[in-house]
Amino acid sequence: MALKRMVLGGGACAAALLAFSVSAEAKRARCFTTDDGYFPCSYRAIDDAGSFRISAPGYPTYVLEIDGPGFAYGFVNLGHRNLPLPGQYVRSRDDGACWNNPQTSTKLCAW
Secondary structure, rough: HHHHHHHOOOHHHHHHHHHHHHHOOOOOEEEEOOOOOOEEEEEEEOOOOOOEEEEEEOOOOEEEEEEEEEOOEEEEEEEEEEEOOOOOOEOOOOOOOEEEOOOOOOOEEEO
């Protein structure tokens, strides 16, 4: 299933709004998402726990908000809407820059 099309209802959008509003210095990176493949992006840490945002012109903005060591919840910005992604993301054992969602078989990476 596509990351951009999977959306849950609920109050988790408030956390995404906060995550999108926190600012830190962006770094150039190479990103990968199941929907978009590889693309150059900006990586921005958004808290001390390791939560981050990736963005690039022509691509959705993704946020992974750390829930605990090795676990995170994802959000996507589609234009003017911040939407939670279903399921929980787990940090990859093979590549720490990647996060996998075993429930939806999606992957998000930033190097």
